Amino acid sequence: MPNRIQAAFRAAAEAGVGFWAACNRLRLPGTANPFVVGVHEPMRAELTLENLPVTGAIPPGLDGLYLKMGANPVRAATRGHDWFLGDGMVHGLAIEAGKALWYRNRWIGSRTAAAALKRPAAPGPRRGGNDTVNTNVVAIGGRIFAVVEAGSFPVELAWDLEAQRYNPFDGTLTGSFTGHPHRDPRTGETHAIAYDGRVWDSVRHVVVAPTGQVVRDVAIPVAHGPCIHDCAFTARFVIVLDLPVTFSFRALLAGYRFPFRWNPRHGARVGLLPRQGDGADILWCEVDPCFVFHIANAYEDADGRVILDVIAYATVFTAIGAGSTSRAASNAGRSIPRRGVSRDGCSIPRRRSSPASMSGASGNATATSTR
Ligand SMILES: [Fe+2]
Numbered sequence: 001m002p003n004r005i006q007a008a009f010r011a012a013a014e015a016g017v018g019f020w021a022a023c024n025r026l027r028l029p030g031t032a033n034p035f036v037v038g039v040h041e042p043m044r045a046e047l048t049l050e051n052l053p054v055t056g057a058i059p060p061g062l063d064g065l066y067l068k069m070g071a072n073p074v075r076a077a078t079r080g081h082d083w084f085l086g087d088g089m090v091h092g093l094a095i096e097a098g099k100a101l102w103y104r105n106r107w108i109g110s111r112t113a114a115a116a117l118k119r120p121a122a123p124g125p126r127r128g129g130n131d132t133v134n135t136n137v138v139a140i141g142g143r144i145f146a147v148v149e150a151g152s153f154p155v156e157l158a159w160d161l162e163a164q165r166y167n168p169f170d171g172t173l174t175g176s177f178t179g180h181p182h183r184d185p186r187t188g189e190t191h192a193i194a195y196d197g198r199v200w201d202s203v204r205h206v207v208v209a210p211t212g213q214v215v216r217d218v219a220i221p222v223a224h225g226p227c228i229h230d231c232a233f234t235a236r237f238v239i240v241l242d243l244p245v246t247f248s249f250r251a252l253l254a255g256y257r258f259p260f261r262w263n264p265r266h267g268a269r270v271g272l273l274p275r276q277g278d279g280a281d282i283l284w285c286e287v288d289p290c291f292v293f294h295i296a297n298a299y300e301d302a303d304g305r306v307i308l309d310v311i312a313y314a315t316v317f318t319a320i321g322a323g324s325t326s327r328a329a330s331n332a333g334r335s336i337p338r339r340g341v342s343r344d345g346c347s348i349p350r351r352r353s354s355p356a357s358m359s360g361a362s363g364n365a366t367a368t369s370t371r
Helices: 002-025 111-117 249-253
Strands: 048-052 064-071 088-096 099-107 136-140 143-147 155-157 164-166 190-196 199-208 214-221 237-242 245-247 260-262 269-274 283-286 291-300 306-313
Touching: 002 249, 064 136, 064 143, 190 237, 199 237, 214 269, 237 291, 237 306, 249 260
Parallel strands: none
Antiparallel strands: 048 099, 064 088, 088 099, 136 143, 143 155, 155 164, 190 199, 199 214, 237 269, 245 260, 269 283, 291 306
16 A cells, blocks of 8 residues: 555656646747757658669678667657657668668657557557657567667567567566667677666666576666666676766756756766676776766676776766757767776675686776776
């Protein structure tokens, strides 16, 4: 019963916040977001183009399906819109034996997109009110999934993109997922660090088995609701970027639809979570404040140090009115200086690491970026 009461209070509070935000949104500029005009204008139609002409030659053996996706709003919102948001569209190009068999683009059938397109929404279970999926499309368990961070369940797509269904990995995913899961070629497992826009005190390490079902979902305590766009792993660790972009009530209440902003009170740290460890086993390495959207690579060197290749920005989203449309402080390619750690880096006791993966490695690790 207490949970039902809590849920009722939360729903009422969220409705109040939503109403307040909607009122304030009316004060925001009504001009079109720069990422929905000009060369960024969304596609207005779903195309099926077959037997495409090929300029030059497609290398023999390069057979398969090339997929991409991103936000492609059916109806672009004006006030408070952000280019990270909006209805998702997946694009596919099928290649076989040197031929470009077909190109298709299809909207993801969220409730919002389906209503705007006047068609039935995609079937399958939903998670919460926001079922927009617009960030990435990946292969997991031999199937194709469109994915997004912080909210909706994934959407499984047919090979020819003509069918889609919301599918929380055959019912095994109980929370949010990520836009950037990563497959371990050694084990076939897919790793993700998932956060939830409505949960601010924890994020999760989620592992999906090669067969496409979740086999691990471990909570990691955090504060302030950090935005964690990407993750990585090494032989022993999963990398958790806990950096100072966090949920912003001020931005939400002001009417902005992307409610994450720079938060200097949050600090910046990189977590090394033993692959089989729980939240208490994570080793946090403090770094100078910065933000990282994507990790290019992660590995352990001969001394057992953990090396990350990233693009780090000195700051992003610093003003309430500066969502992801604003320019990030230009510091792409810089390294993340370590802070508060010894010359040899963060000491990782051997007992905290997987015995099977510790062989030949030292007990020290350093959270370092080289780019
Ligand atoms: Fe990304």
